[in-house]
Amino acid sequence: MDYEKLEQAMVSLDEPTVLEMMNAVAGGEGDATLALEACTKGLEAVGRLFEExxxxxxxxxxxxxxxxxxxxxxKPLLASGGDKSLGKMILCTVKDDMHDIGKNIVKALMEAVGFEVLDLGIDVAPETIVQTAKEQGVKIIGLSGVLSLAIGSMRETVLAFEAAGMRDQVKIIIGGNPVTAATCELVGADEWALSPHKGVQVCKAWAAEF
Ligand code: B12
Structure with missing residues (x-):
């Protein structure tokens, strides 16, 4: 599989080539994770071209x-056969942010390793996340956001867990382009990840603790 060609096809918004190459990956030519990485790189380049x-x-x-x-x-190539042995986790894009491409990639990988992902969607209010965690007994919370203002919404979400007296009962991981170690500290989350693979490792370790 020519991953550079795939990345370039994404950059030039060449939909037929991207889909043809992804279908080839699904048919056994190449690696699904590497193909997704190539597409993501292409997407980032599109973002830069938008800025320019x-x-x-x-x-x-x-x-x-x-x-x-x-x-x-x-997606079917990433799946581990519907095994939900790691339990439930919440995943969503935070309030005021509509971007969900990154969240959906993380969801596919979390499901692949055995999490039952409660995907609350985009623009999700802190109260909805807290209420769902309470009602469903969910202890792992993944928050996604790519806008700078998403950091504020992530902070509000952590504060909402504190206000509900649940902060010490849940583990919160944040991810998305503006997320760094410094923003993680500011938000008061337990962990942060840009790489979905790091996110998967962190959540698996938490699931083993609970
Ligand atoms: C595609 C896109 C859109 C699409 C979104 C489509 C969709 N269904 O998501 C559309 C066109 C709708 C859009 C709209 C807007 N966008 Co936009 N968009 C982008 C773009 C090009 C790509 C974002 C993306 O999907 N990246 C790829 C994914 C895979 O990366 P990712 O989200 O970071 O996720 C990865 C990791 O971070 C991690 N991860 C993500 N979440 C999580 C969660 C956890 C728990 C973990 C562990 C890991 C993890 O794993 C993912 C996979 O590797 C970026 C530019 C860029 N370079 O990022 C601009 C960008 C994010 N958009 C921007 C803007 C300004 C907007 C608009 C305000 C534009 C407008 N004027 O209307 C609106 C906002 C609407 C809103 N309220 O949200 C700005 C944000 C600027 C800022 N600093 O806030 C950017 C940076 C472009 C720019 N340079 O100006 N956008």
Whole structure:
């Protein structure tokens, strides 16, 4: 599999080539994780071209749709056979943020290792997350966000768990482009990850503790 060609096809918004190559991966040519990484790199380049004024909002929307389709095609390859042995976790994009491509990749990988992911969607209010955790007894919370303002929403979510007297009963991991060790401290989360694979390792370790 020519991953560079795949990345370039994403950058030039060449939907037929991206889908054809992802179908080839699904058919056994190449590795699903590496293919997703190539698509993600392409997507990041599209974001840079948007910043430079080469691409516009409709291009971002289109690129997001291509990425979603690409993820769907290889999703069955990531799955470990429907094993839900690691229990439930909540995953969502935080309040005021509508970006869900990264969240959906993380979801596919978490399900692949055996988590039952309660995907609350995008633009999710802190109260909804706290209430779901309470009602369903969920102890692992994954918060995603790519806008700078998502950091504020992540902080609000942590504070909502504190206000509900539940902060010490849950582990919270944050992820998404603006997330760093410093933002993790600011937000008051337990962990942070840019790489979904690190996120998976952290959540698996927590699941073993509970
Ligand atoms: C695609 C895209 C869109 C699409 C989103 C489609 C969709 N379904 O998600 C659309 C067109 C809708 C969109 C809209 C907007 N966007 Co936009 N968008 C992007 C773009 C190009 C890519 C984002 C993305 O999907 N990246 C790829 C994914 C895979 O990366 P990721 O999210 O970081 O996730 C990875 C890791 O971080 C990690 N991860 C993510 N979440 C989690 C969670 C956990 C728990 C863990 C462990 C790991 C993890 O794993 C993922 C896989 O590797 C970025 C540019 C860029 N370079 O990022 C701009 C960008 C994020 N958008 C931006 C802006 C400004 C907007 C708009 C405000 C534009 C407008 N004027 O309307 C709106 C916002 C609407 C809103 N309220 O949310 C800015 C944000 C600036 C800022 N600092 O806040 C960016 C950076 C572009 C730019 N340079 O200006 N956007």
């Amino acid at each position: 004024g080469v691409y516009f909002i409709p291009d971002l929307i289109f690129c997001g749709e291509v990425m979603t389709q690409a993820t769907e095609i290889v």
